[in-house]
Amino acid sequence: MKKFVNDPKSFVPEMLEGIALANPDTLKYVPAYNLIMRAGAPDQNKVSIVQGSGSGHEPAHVMVVGKGMLDAACPGDVFAAPPMDYVYETAKLLASPKGVLLLVNNYTGDRMAFDMGKEMADADGIRCEILTVNDDVAVQDSLYTVGRRGVAGNFFVIKAVGAASEQGADLDELLRIGRKVNDVTRTMGVALTACTPPAKGSPLFELGADEMEFGVGIHGEPGRERRPLASADQIVDDLLDAVVPDLPYASGDRVALMINGLGGTPISELYILYRRAHQRLAAQGITVGRSYVGEYCTSLDMAGASLTLVRLDDEIEGLLTAPAEAAVRVF
Amino acid sequence: MKKFVNDPKSFVPEMLEGIALANPDTLKYVPAYNLIMRAGAPDQNKVSIVQGSGSGHEPAHVMVVGKGMLDAACPGDVFAAPPMDYVYETAKLLASPKGVLLLVNNYTGDRMAFDMGKEMADADGIRCEILTVNDDVAVQDSLYTVGRRGVAGNFFVIKAVGAASEQGADLDELLRIGRKVNDVTRTMGVALTACTPPAKGSPLFELGADEMEFGVGIHGEPGRERRPLASADQIVDDLLDAVVPDLPYASGDRVALMINGLGGTPISELYILYRRAHQRLAAQGITVGRSYVGEYCTSLDMAGASLTLVRLDDEIEGLLTAPAEAAVRVF
Numbered sequence: 001m002k003k004f005v006n007d008p009k010s011f012v013p014e015m016l017e018g019i020a021l022a023n024p025d026t027l028k029y030v031p032a033y034n035l036i037m038r039a040g041a042p043d044q045n046k047v048s049i050v051q052g053s054g055s056g057h058e059p060a061h062v063m064v065v066g067k068g069m070l071d072a073a074c075p076g077d078v079f080a081a082p083p084m085d086y087v088y089e090t091a092k093l094l095a096s097p098k099g100v101l102l103l104v105n106n107y108t109g110d111r112m113a114f115d116m117g118k119e120m121a122d123a124d125g126i127r128c129e130i131l132t133v134n135d136d137v138a139v140q141d142s143l144y145t146v147g148r149r150g151v152a153g154n155f156f157v158i159k160a161v162g163a164a165s166e167q168g169a170d171l172d173e174l175l176r177i178g179r180k181v182n183d184v185t186r187t188m189g190v191a192l193t194a195c196t197p198p199a200k201g202s203p204l205f206e207l208g209a210d211e212m213e214f215g216v217g218i219h220g221e222p223g224r225e226r227r228p229l230a231s232a233d234q235i236v237d238d239l240l241d242a243v244v245p246d247l248p249y250a251s252g253d254r255v256a257l258m259i260n261g262l263g264g265t266p267i268s269e270l271y272i273l274y275r276r277a278h279q280r281l282a283a284q285g286i287t288v289g290r291s292y293v294g295e296y297c298t299s300l301d302m303a304g305a306s307l308t309l310v311r312l313d314d315e316i317e318g319l320l321t322a323p324a325e326a327a328v329r330v331f
Numbered sequence: 332m333k334k335f336v337n338d339p340k341s342f343v344p345e346m347l348e349g350i351a352l353a354n355p356d357t358l359k360y361v362p363a364y365n366l367i368m369r370a371g372a373p374d375q376n377k378v379s380i381v382q383g384s385g386s387g388h389e390p391a392h393v394m395v396v397g398k399g400m401l402d403a404a405c406p407g408d409v410f411a412a413p414p415m416d417y418v419y420e421t422a423k424l425l426a427s428p429k430g431v432l433l434l435v436n437n438y439t440g441d442r443m444a445f446d447m448g449k450e451m452a453d454a455d456g457i458r459c460e461i462l463t464v465n466d467d468v469a470v471q472d473s474l475y476t477v478g479r480r481g482v483a484g485n486f487f488v489i490k491a492v493g494a495a496s497e498q499g500a501d502l503d504e505l506l507r508i509g510r511k512v513n514d515v516t517r518t519m520g521v522a523l524t525a526c527t528p529p530a531k532g533s534p535l536f537e538l539g540a541d542e543m544e545f546g547v548g549i550h551g552e553p554g555r556e557r558r559p560l561a562s563a564d565q566i567v568d569d570l571l572d573a574v575v576p577d578l579p580y581a582s583g584d585r586v587a588l589m590i591n592g593l594g595g596t597p598i599s600e601l602y603i604l605y606r607r608a609h610q611r612l613a614a615q616g617i618t619v620g621r622s623y624v625g626e627y628c629t630s631l632d633m634a635g636a637s638l639t640l641v642r643l644d645d646e647i648e649g650l651l652t653a654p655a656e657a658a659v660r661v662f
Contacts, residue, residue, distance in 0.1 A: 273340070291353040
């Protein structure tokens with residue numbers, strides 16, 4: 001296994017400790033619950049925003065905790081949902097009179113942990129609401145979901161509700177905004193290689209030298225089909241042919257375009273994908289108003305990328321451009 | 332070859348076109364000279380700062396063009412110096428009454444191109460000065476250098492002279508600052524896998540399943556030795572044992588610590604390395620005042636990382652924390 005790792009069992013806690021050491025003024029690590037939260041006590045004048053998920057998708061979500069983004073991230077082990085009691089303890093630590101918004105990508109394990117964690121917090125009188133993200137158009141149901149999966153488009157939901165919460169929005173308003181952004185966001189990805197979870201020590205699935213997984217999930221789960229490798233331009237065209245008609249995005253729309261690396265693909269290649277996507281959207285009369293190129297939601301060391309579109313309006317664009325701080329790029 | 336690529340010959344121009352399309356308000360692409368420069372005419376009230384090098388090291392340097400950073404980046408093809416006439420044309424396009432600072436990492440091919448490009452610009456009455464970066468402690472001379480190589484520490488030189496030039500520093504002052512930063516910066520890297528140049532289509536060198544290249548260069552060139560794979564902590568200890576005594580950094584020093592990914596290593600693993608480095612420096616009485624974790628100078632899709640230390644003083648820290656803008660994170 002060609003990784004920088006000590007004991008695979010300590011992969012997540014050591015990463016979290018590193019994040020906190022690198023950001024001592026802004027972040028705090030709570031080892032008992034695998035928690036990264038903003039330094040200092042939670043702001044009692046705003047809704048606390050928490051995202052949970054398995055680890056292995058960094059920078060999502062532990063590296064996007066900060067002003068204008070998340071108040072805390074509550075990760076499980078690699079590709080595993082956080083335990084329900086961690087969700088409950090997180091809700092208690094982040095409790096605010098204005099409530100707690102729990103963001104969850106749509107995977108059965110994560111939803112179960114968050115549903116039960118929320119019930120436990122509710123019983124303590126902490127008002128929590130759950131907002132589910134499901135932007136992946138690749139498959140309807142999948143290995144780990146009923147309904148569509150939540151993937152890189154999640155970033156836009158975090159950015160929008162994070163900005164609105166700083167501006168004083170209440171929990172109902174944040175639910176409205178988060179659902180609105182999720183409703184206009186669509187993603188699809190492709191894997192060129194499998195990823196290697198540290199505890200497994202070998203690739204999670206087999207992919208031939210001339211094959212790619214079209215519509216792959218961020219845990220390496222199958223997508224639409226195994227296909228022969230194609231050129232960068234052809235891959236972008238095929239991704240857009242799946243994503244654009246799904247909402248649909250149409251001539252006259254203004255969109256945010258994200259090319260997200262899955263962990264093992266260099267940023268040079270992401271810009272080659274970006275170029276084609278920008279040009280092809282322009283040819284369809286769709287204007288790219290904001291661009292995001294880099295790693296936002298990865299699958300460990302998988303070589304691959306995903307393409308996300310968000311249909312912009314003044315409200316969404318205002319929230320996406322509001323100030324924000326995090327351990328990684330969030331503009 | 333598991334890459335997002337069309338014709339390998341168009342790898343660099345297509346990437347540059349993508350960068351410009353994604354940053355239409357701030358960047359301009361000049362295809363004739365492979366040039367990324369700030370949008371608008373060069374500011375005639377400041378020294379223009381230009382970095383050249385081979386491509387394949389992104390985000391270095393084409394993605395760190397922007398206010399407070401570079402005025403332009405002039406890349407060659409993958410792992411190839413830019414042609415001397417591109418350097419010359421770049422100096423002409425960036426000409427300012429205050430002069431042009433040409434930053435070059437210490438590789439024989441790059442130095443030759445920049446020396447000749449500078450001579451041609453000098454003959455036109457454009458004052459150019461060259462500042463060479465050579466932060467890599469791995470080897471004294473190497474496959475492509477006389478003297479030490481310039482690697483990820485280059486980022487700190489760019490950030491410092493970029494900030495100073497915005498504040499009105501003249502060319503002599505920028506040379507002083509750049510040399511000062513280079514003089515207190517040391518780096519060493521390790522490769523877990525080889526990289527695959529698009530035009531070659533196969534790995535640049537062979538590395539066994541249980542081997543790593545200790546002290547690797549950013550073009551895959553040999554380092555100090557081929558070693559058996561070790562734990563993340565052991566690798567950090569060995570890197571620090573090479574880097575710390577070299578300046579030397581000593582108890583009481585305040586430093587910037589960079590863990591730089593080489594292209595194929597996920598950021599989760601970089602934070603595992605960061606954790607150990609921060610802790611071990613603290614145990615030696617060396618305080619990490621600023622931290623940088625992510626990709627700054629890569630080697631295409633190579634799995635691996637480098638560790639850089641910069642000894643801080645008030646002047647350097649002030650320049651590193653000054654405002655800056657770029658297509659990627661620069662804080």
